[in-house]
Amino acid sequence: MMELMRDVRHATRRLVRTPMFTLATVLTLALGIGANVAIFSIVNTVLLKPLPFFEADRLVGLWQTAPGVDIGDLNASLADYITYREESRTLADVALWNRAAVTITGLAQPERLDSLIATHRLLPLLGVQPTIGRPFSERDDQDGSPEVVMLSHGYWQRQFGGDTNVVGRLITVDGMRREIIGVLPKGFWFMDAPHDLVLPLRFNRANVRLAGYNNQAIGRLRPGVDIAGVNADVARMIRVAFGKFPPPQGMTLGMMEDARLAPKVRPLVDDLVGDLGKSLWVVTATIGIVLLIACANVANLLLVRTEGRAQEFAVRAAIGASRGRLARDVLAESLLLGLIGGAIGLGLAALGLRAAPGLAPARLPRLDLIGVDAATIVFTLVVSIAAGFMFGALPVLKWSRVRLSEALKAGGRGGTAGRDRNVTRNTLAVVQVALAVVLLIGSGLMLRTYQSMRRVQPGFTDPATLQTLRIAIPREVAADDASLMVAHQALVERLASLPGVSSAGLIDALPMGGGDSNDPIFASDHTYAADTIPALRRFIRAAPGTFEVLGTRVVAGREFAWTDIHAKRDVVLISENFAREYWGSAAAAIGKQIRSNPNDPWSQVVGVVADIRHDGVDRRAPSTVYWPLRDTRAASYMLRSARAGTGSFVAEIRRAVAEQSAGAPITQMRSMQEVYERSMARTALTLTLLGISGAMALLLAVVGIYALISYTVSQRTREIGIRMAIGAQQGSVQLMFVGYGLTWAGVGAAAGLVAAVPLSRLMSALLFEVKPLDPLTYAAVGVGLLVAAAMASYLPARRVTRIQPIEALRAE
Structure with missing residues (x-):
């Protein structure tokens, strides 16, 4: 223990005497460790912690599948x-x-x-x-x-x-x-x-029935x-x-059997997390790569630092210090750096995790529990020690093979060991560049995915000017269905009269709002085999004005009218993809009859509207039937106005609702833009986290190339002096070093492009309308990295212009 304390004291003194080295190393480690600590806290809370229930590992969600009607997750009856x-x-x-x-x-x-x-x-x-x-x-x-x-x-x-x-x-x-x-x-x-x-x-x-x-x-x-x-x-x-x-009324047991129900039981925690784990594990892996790059960067710095102590080590060895004692000296310093970097990284992670509530749109479960806890502190300690051993072991291994006589020669320059250390430094720079390329390609693929999502037409227009709110008509205002529809009409017309409102409507489930109601559909001009059930279609209830306010095109026929609602006419609207599937075109669907149960009356198709991506821009538009909104007490109101989202407009809406339907509570006051953005929130979160890790990796890789060329220039001062003394131009010498940096960066970039292929394929589940081996992403990352490497090489190469041949020759 006494020897350990002595090693720590000596290491501390050395670090204090070299503040620039210590600061650069600690900040590099703090960024790498802090990023990993932050993502660990999120993953641990969201994915790894058991549910807070008694013997939670024995809790399961009892789901079924129904492949006969194309349902992958069927709820329970x-x-x-x-x-x-x-x-x-x-x-x-x-x-x-x-x-x-x-x-x-x-x-x-x-x-x-x-x-x-x-x-x-x-x-x-x-x-x-x-x-x-x-x-x-x-x-x-x-x-x-x-x-x-x-x-x-x-x-x-x-x-x-x-x-x-x-x-x-x-x-x-x-x-x-x-x-x-x-x-x-x-x-x-x-x-x-x-x-x-x-x-x-x-x-x-x-x-109770099978329904x-x-x-x-x-x-x-x-x-x-x-x-x-x-x-x-x-x-x-x-x-x-x-x-x-x-079976349900109007259906047979054979029809139920045709759905081909099958079990799909899963741990209850999977119901909570869903497919979020795919994104978080990819992000965790990429953040881990950032730490590897940081360790490679620090290892290179330590190689240079240890080389500067070569004669000291040789003298100590000559007077009796064992190689183990010298190795312990280097490792004490690296572990101390790792622990200091980890402590600062933990602080950075804690600051970053304060922004966790901002991740709410991404619907992360247990969001309010994310923070620094005991597990996070233990993880930080383990990662800090592991990183210290990782970047400290390389200098120890390299110098343990150096002979005493060689170490005594001018700090170990030249000779086999010197060339061997140069190869090691070059290899570390290549590794940094390769890992950075892998991360940048992951970031690029997610950026391309996000761009592809933004280009998708969701089926409604200009969501930023569409104000939405949820209103429930109290029974005290409307006791029965007839008075309920009168109240809805009066309220929507009152809201439509507000200054700046061009149109208004209401619907039971907003597009991309999370509604998911499906039932089978029978068409009067289609023949169905006995005991078969037709495929399920999305059911949504809409009122007059819905598609006008959404900006959704009426492809054929007309929208609902309030006379349809009050007279309880058996009419229906359908989506364009439904019309094409059943009758080949929108025009051919007008006048056709459909129903959801053989016992129900037929409803006539009076209109066909453009497809809407109700489940998000990354999901295909469901084939949808829009029934008249008749007995829905709570509905989503939509107002088209340039004032959407402003405080004055929201206040006017609240006053109008209070005047028209006293006691009707208002919830979910938001613009359609918020709903639209929320549908892409998880992709945006993954993009943001990968983008941050990619930027950090690029910065560290560029610093690594810069350090490599800086060190090479300093080690080849005599050679530079000789070249310039016999007539070499400064520009050609600079170009030589830039070429040297680009050569190693090119090797790293090539290795990274190859290594990124399996990662890209692993990310395929997260991509949208982008191929895992997207050539534009690969080309942009490769070229961009080489440009950055050229700049990083040029800056230290400029030092050549300040070298005087006579002084360079004397220096050696």
């Missing part, structure tokens, strides 16, 4: 839930859940809140109990049971001031009085879904059961459910 509970051999517990927005009235101002709707076993399954009151009971799942509700801890504090006597009080939820029976624990969240209330998911078993696949099922595995086992069990239970429950 009540029939599935009942069957799982009664027939499963692998599940210890099962619950069903969903989300909904509800309107609270009678407390203060009307308020629209997010709620979690769940069967009574959800909280026990998660190992969660209310801090006040009781959880749901099995009776609460039954239709006709008393109306009850549980409060989140946050809403209890915000609305009721933490009153412990809140249990038993009544609140009005969607016009219905409900008794508060419990308050959930502080910090409880479920599947990253914000919720203020928890409502019981109620049903009447006698009315309504719009809930999510969660299960707890029995001990010793794996995913394969529960998948086999669910496959068996799908057949059991088909025997226990009738």
Whole structure:
């Protein structure tokens, strides 16, 4: 221990005596380590930390697939839930859940809140109990049971001031009085879904059919059961459910079997993370490369520094110091540099992670938990020590092979060892350039992807001038469907009359807003084989003016009229791709008849509208049916105005809503531009992180080339003097060094272009309308890197102009 402390003291003194070297090294390491610490904190929180529930590794999402109707992720039905509970051999517990927005009235101002709707076993399954009151009971799942509700801890504090006597009080939820029976624990969240209330998911078993696949099922595995086992069990239970429950009205059991339901059980954490892991792991790998470049850069600096101490080492060895003692001396210095760089990097990461809330549009789960914690500190310590050994080991290995007699010759210049060290420095520069090229190609591919997304026509125009908001008409304003539609029409017409508004409309689900409702469609002029089900199509409910305000072209026919709504006419609009699929053209679709269930009346196609990319610009536009908006209480209003997003315009909207529909809560006040940008947020996040890592890698690689040429010029001063003494021009000598730098940069660039090929293919899932081996990206990175290398080589090569031949010859 005493020897270790002595090594640390000596290393500290040496670093203090060389402040420029220490500063350059520490800053290089701080950038590399800090970037890795920041991305580790994000990955650890989002992907690696277990869910905060009892034995979370045994929790699974109970999904199915339906390849017969082209559905990759099918939610669960009540029939599935009942069957799982009664027939499963692998599940210890099962619950069903969903989300909904509800309107609270009678407390203060009307308020629209997010709620979690769940069967009574959800909280026990998660190992969660209310801090006040009781959880749901099995009776609460039954239709006709008393109306009850549980409060989140946050809403209890915000609305009721933490009153412990809140249990038993009544609140009005969607016009219905409900008794508060419990308050959930502080910090409880479920599947990253914000919720203020928890409502019981109620049903009447006698009315359950093989329909309504719009809930999510969660299960707890029995001990010793794996995913394969529960998948086999669910496959068996799908057949059991088909025997226990009738098909939907108007459909046959054969039609349900034609959907070819199959199990798709997965760990619950996968439901939370989704496909986000692909992007984060790619970013993690690229940030790791930045640290490797930083270590290569520092290793080169240490080689030069250690070479300057060659005679010192030789003298110490001559008087008895072992090679191990000298190696420990170098490693102590490198580890100290690594730890200092890590400490500063941790601080930089903590500052950077303060911007984590800005990642909200990318929908990162557990976003509010991202920060520096114990795991992050341990990771920083491990990375700092590993980096110190990594860049410190190379100088030790190189100098351990140098003979004492050679080290005593003028600092070790010339000879085999000197040439060997030059090769090492050149190799490190090549490695830095190659790794930088790999990162820059990844960044370039994501940039090209983002550009491709921006060029896609989403199906609506000028989103920045489209103000959107969600309004729920209270039952106190409109008790039935007829008065509800009158209220919607009056309100949209009132908003359309605001100064600067050119058009207004409403729809139940905004494009790119996350809505996803699908049902089969039958056409009257198509023939269907017995017991077959047609493919599912997207269902959206729209009101008159929807497509005018969106700027979506009516390709054929007309939009809805308010007379269609109030007279309950059986009319429908369809997307252009739906029309082409069924009838070959938009014009041919007008007058055709469709319906979603054999028991429903036929609806006539009165209009065909241009395709809209409802699921995001990177997804193809779904084949869509637009039904008349008739019984929808909460809808998204859209106003076209150059004033969209301004404070004065938002205030005028709120006043107009309060005057026209008193008590109607307003939520999701945002421009369509925000919705549009959010659909690309994860791509933008990946681009930003890769762009930062690529820029850091380029900077470090350029510094590496600069350092290589600077050192080469300093080591070849005598040669330069001789060349200039016999008539060489300064320009030709400068060109020689620039060529030297470009040669090694070219080798690195070529190696990087080859190494980038597998990475590009790994990134293919993240790309959009860009090939993994995009020639433009590869060419731009290769040429750009060489230009940067030429500049980095030229700057130190200019030093030749200040060298006097006589002085250069005397220096040697």
